[in-house]
Amino acid sequence: MKIFNTLTRIKEEFKPINKEIVNMYVCGPTVYDLFHLGNARTFIFFDCVRRYLEYNGYSVNYIQNFTDIDDKIINKSIKENRTICEISNKYIEEYYVDSDRLNIKRATQNPRATDCIEDMINLISKLMYSGFAYEIDGDVYFSVREFGSYGKLFGQDINTLKSGSRIKINKNKKDALDFILWKKNKENEPGYDSPWGIGRPGWHTECCSMIYKYFDGDTIDIHGGGIDLVFPHHENEIAQIEVLENKKLANYWMHCSFLNVGNEKMSKSLENFFTIREILNRYTGDVIRFFLLSVHYRNNISFDEEYMESANKSLSRIKKVYFNLINFKECDNVNKNECLDDIRKYHSTFIDKMNDDFNTADAISVIFEFVKYVNKYITNFNSLELSESIKIFDSFFDIFGLTYKEIEEFKEIENDVKEMVKKRMQFKQKKQFDQADIIRDELVKRGYILEDINDGTRIKDINNNLIYIVLV
Ligand SMILES: [Zn+2]
Structure with a gap:
């Protein structure tokens, strides 16, 4: 280090x-x-x-x-x-x-x-x-x-x-x-x-x-x-x-380094400050931490409402992928650890970034690359690969001091949606397409987009973020 x-x-x-x-x-x-x-x-x-x-x-x-x-x-x-x-x-x-x-x-x-x-x-x-x-x-x-x-x-x-x-x-x-x-x-x-x-x-x-x-x-x-x-x-x-x-x-x-507002350092004496209480009333502690750690500590960081919003979105993207992984246990792919080396490489690169003078900014970039990777290959993961992937996010949450709060909330929403998607797949298997479409329409109204894949259905939100995958 x-x-x-x-x-x-x-x-x-x-x-x-x-x-x-x-x-x-x-x-x-x-x-x-x-x-x-x-x-x-x-x-x-x-x-x-x-x-x-x-x-x-x-x-x-x-x-x-x-x-x-x-x-x-x-x-x-x-x-x-x-x-x-x-x-x-x-x-x-x-x-x-x-x-x-x-x-x-x-x-x-x-x-x-x-x-x-x-x-x-x-x-x-x-x-x-x-x-x-x-x-x-x-x-x-x-x-x-x-x-x-x-x-x-x-x-x-x-x-x-x-x-x-x-x-x-x-x-x-x-x-x-x-x-x-x-x-x-x-x-x-x-x-x-x-x-x-x-x-x-x-x-x-x-x-x-x-x-x-x-x-x-x-x-x-x-x-x-x-x-x-x-x-x-x-x-x-x-x-x-x-x-x-x-x-x-x-x-x-x-x-x-400093946190700037415009080109000036945020300070009490310049009267350009937001108390943390004001910010906490608008964003969770997780989003604030994620935002503040998204820039290397020796660089100045600029505060902007837009950046906070984007930190909010990015973090929920990460949490959704984590949710997918922890809910993917029913998967029993028995592949030959095709993704294992890649996954372990992501983990070690993440740690390398932290070892390099606590480069949280680059460590977050690695997490984003990994998010993309998971979205692409999750259906191929076997149980070892799933657990190794979960470990990366656990390290990230632990080191960055992020909570699992919103992930638990997703979980509650998802259980009923998951059941509906399973029912729809059964209807499709029996070629009862009308019934299948009724379920799909109902879920669209609730903000879920379904995408059929070879071995199941992807559930996405209206921004095309993957929320969950139900396997056949
Ligand atoms: Zn002192």
């Missing part, structure tokens, strides 16, 4: 530190509102990464934080006259509601920033003690110049960063790149006691001190997040830990 590592800018063979367990951390949401489709892309992609690792037999220790103290939460609490805790509790609950509907597996743990204040104070104290941080009037800053490798994740020299950055000049800081570790609290703001007075930790300290805490100070395998976190957030995480410890914070850094 190969992973594109943001740190080295190449695809590297994935070698977890422990052969059985993968330790993984993904930056989570700031809980002051419902999350939007752009956030969902990151959460769903890393859920897919986790599922694929589990598919490969690893047990994944997946930690994702909740940032529950932050300017946005404080502002909302003032505006709505509620406590910060009320705001964050509400949106943590809402996060679970939406992520469950998206079939995102729950993280192993979801630590909250406010539960780790002491750990963050400890980390900042260590940095102060070792001379990598300094305090000015109750604010504590990290001294970027003290960390020689600063800029390695972003891939820029520290001097270029300084001149090219859009960092606000703060005259309290010794250097424009220095970032805040501890913020002195302003009036009406919540605060915590610390050696530097009452205040709260900066966001960049949150994730790395959680990693330190929840993975016992060990290097983790994968650190993930949205691409906008590479700089400064992840660069700053690396600096704080690696300046103190003679080891890496994470071996593989993975970043998911």
Whole structure:
């Protein structure tokens, strides 16, 4: 399995530190509102990464934080006259509601920033003690110049960063790149006691001190997040830990690209976002997942109603073929495994695509090729070929986190239709064509098109998609 590592800018063979367990951390949401489709892309992609690792037999220790103290939460609490805790509790609950509907597996743990204040104070104290941080009037800053490798994740020299950055000049800081570790609290703001007075930790300290805490100070395998976190957030995480410890914070850094609306990134600040709740009211979690995973995670994806509709259609096409396969058990073709090699080849190609830096886009293309193949050859499949075909779809559903929901619904509709088609075939055998035609007309009215083949009848929908095949 190969992973594109943001740190080295190449695809590297994935070698977890422990052969059985993968330790993984993904930056989570700031809980002051419902999350939007752009956030969902990151959460769903890393859920897919986790599922694929589990598919490969690893047990994944997946930690994702909740940032529950932050300017946005404080502002909302003032505006709505509620406590910060009320705001964050509400949106943590809402996060679970939406992520469950998206079939995102729950993280192993979801630590909250406010539960780790002491750990963050400890980390900042260590940095102060070792001379990598300094305090000015109750604010504590990290001294970027003290960390020689600063800029390695972003891939820029520290001097270029300084001149090219859009960092606000703060005259309290010794250097424009220095970032805040501890913020002195302003009036009406919540605060915590610390050696530097009452205040709260900066966001960049949150994730790395959680990693330190929840993975016992060990290097983790994968650190993930949205691409906008590479700089400064992840660069700053690396600096704080690696300046103190003679080891890496994470071996593989993975970043998911933007979701665009038109030519702009979807974001709260640009006010061009759809909350995932709005989208979930129109499409199932499956369709949203399928849409978001249909583009490689390192490419931008554009949101468009038209694309969602097409994802919806494509997915139901796949589910219909799956339905056909699972309902084809009565088939007792005893051919000589003519299709077996092809089927196994589709499966291994699908896996190859996933092994190539989680190329979900190409993996979906393989599934589509296979859908065509099944539609063409299903009547020749013997039971081994059927079960091998079902396995491909099972792998796909499992890794992509798709449910079998609509397939069950098809099943219920189909049973009675299946019986009618069988009856029609019997009428035809007895040359009672009038009766046979009555059944055909009745089914057409219900939206089913029948197509006679050598050894049975194909049932199609009005869009000519194969739904089922009844054999003689
Ligand atoms: Zn983070």
